[in-house]
Amino acid sequence: MNTNSPANTANETHGTAEAMTTPGSLPSATPAFSPLYQQIKTLILKSLQGGEWKPGDVIPSEQDLAVRFKVSQGTVRKAIDELAADNLVVRRQGKGTFVATHAERHIQYRFLRLQADNGEEMRAERKIVECRRLRASAEISRLLGLRSADPVVFVRRVLAFQGTPTILEDVWLPGTPFKGLSLEALSSDQGPMYAFFESEFGVRMVRANEKIKAEGASAEAATLLGVPPGHPLLSVERIAYTYNDVPMELRRGIYRTDSHHYKNELS
């Protein structure tokens, strides 16, 4: 068989952790055994997706969750350990476990890998160049998992460091979850864009993939970044995902790398 479901002494009365795994329902073919803590992780994840706890909130204590799911505290602990490793949640000894957010001081700009060649602090001056709604092209809709011609929001902005325009970003967002996004709201907001998305639209970016190339500056990019056309620039295409691997943003960044570099740590 596939001895799953708590299987411990307590497995009787009312329940939240029922129908945990894949019992004998389906024929056979890969029993798909899933450890308890994985199932707990999935349940917690669902609560995160469902908005039971919002970014910055405390989630219930390990003990409470253990009672709720009818498993031992150690099992909950292992589930939360993985969520913490995935950066979905942050543990703080003595205080509790919190839903991760892009709004925190130190974890700010978690996805921005550009650094000054000298280790200096980078305070970005941000300027939204435009923000408008349009219909997704075939390519954009494919990358965002939309249907062709679905509404999207397009944002273009320039980031400058110490007066030098350094980053040009074009951002495409699915129109439905980002209904109401405007140039004014974007411009007046301080802080990371992803924190803004969390607070204003309830959309939390969880992970992202980037494809990096070297490209010569287009006429447009050259103008906006103040470099000659053809100047070598870093092109960074990012797809950012919310919970459940749902793509929620396409971002094409063009970086000047005269006095900055993209930093990556391999292990």
Next chain:
Amino acid sequence: MNTNSPANTANETHGTAEAMTTPGSLPSATPAFSPLYQQIKTLILKSLQGGEWKPGDVIPSEQDLAVRFKVSQGTVRKAIDELAADNLVVRRQGKGTFVATHAERHIQYRFLRLQADNGEEMRAERKIVECRRLRASAEISRLLGLRSADPVVFVRRVLAFQGTPTILEDVWLPGTPFKGLSLEALSSDQGPMYAFFESEFGVRMVRANEKIKAEGASAEAATLLGVPPGHPLLSVERIAYTYNDVPMELRRGIYRTDSHHYKNELS
């Protein structure tokens, strides 16, 4: 105080886990408490550095290590969990825990992030252009943690994919650990360079940092990669480290990104 050292029942006879932590020796100022499993991790790490177990080898079972260090199996487990998370060790259920190596089929080219734009397989044709010993420049010696004018080995190679030269790599290695490295040996070797370093010189690269920029092709690079001078190319400067954060390689890669891209996953 700072109740450390096993502190469990068994803490008497012969020992390997003596003088574990920081007792009352030093005055005060940050007691520097370190959990047992961290200390165990450090001990295992020392054995890895010391070559007690070589890349590809099995290390002793959790139970054996628990006995050896006089802690519970769970504590050893947590230590090994972290080593596995750091990619220093690989767990294989039913078989044992193995020292990680660059020679494995699937983990091959762990540090190479270049991919074909279409997801195609990339079989590299490699060509060593030159290999010679020289004295480290001030910059090279600084980056490798050497003294100026220390001997280093310089290697230049070109990687081509489907006949198109795509990667030009300049590699600097500290002369002492890599004594005897020759163009012939490098050329005749198949497989990843880092696997070769492991088997021939006992040097295992554990992690690396990369700084990425966009640059116009130099005359030299243009010739070797078959692009016009000034053509935008990706410049990847990597410093690779062995155990203990000791730098062991400086590598400057120049990548064509016409039909390839550098892939990065953020989380």
Next chain:
DNA sequence: CAGTGGTCTAGACCACCAA
């Protein structure tokens, strides 16, 4: 079958935080 890693539990105690 024995040996290895993997899961789960239960309980004790420690470190940190806030009230």
Next chain:
DNA sequence: TGGTGGTCTAGACCACTGC
């Protein structure tokens, strides 16, 4: 002081591998 996460232990049982 009580609550939270963090560490450590001990023991049971499961899943995978190879003899």
